[in-house]
Amino acid sequence: MAHDAQLRALEDGLRAQDPRFSEAMDAGQPCTPREYRRGRAWLLLLAGLTALGAGIGIGHGLLLATGLVVAGLAVHLFDPDRPRPRGLFSPR
The missing domain is CATH 1.20.5 (Single alpha-helices involved in coiled-coils or other helix-helix interfaces)
Incomplete structure (x- = not known):
């Protein structure tokens, strides 16, 4: 359970930092992260x-x-x- 909460916090942080990358990961077609665009x-x-x-x-x-x-x-x-x-x- 504690690991699930940590993963959820990481996911929420990633979604807030780079929504485009997060949505592409959800779709199974990752794009380049913001730092490398x-x-x-x-x-x-x-x-x-x-x-x-x-x-x-x-x-x-x-x-x-x-x-x-x-x-x-x-x-x-x-x-x-x-x-x-x-x-x-x-x-x-």
Whole structure:
């Protein structure tokens, strides 16, 4: 009985953290957990590197700096252990 309660608590915690992954596990077709979904990070990195390249190409300092900042933000998104913000709309 105690093990059932622990498993139920783990299941509820997983459902609160990543509902998409939890629903896919219930259906028997698991998807990638949230920590390893990095589509937005790749797009942001591509945009940052594009702005960086354009800033170098045309010699525009503000565009160059913007590209560096955006690329740095994108690299930060690749960290799977980064703390998740707890805002108004985040699951608890």
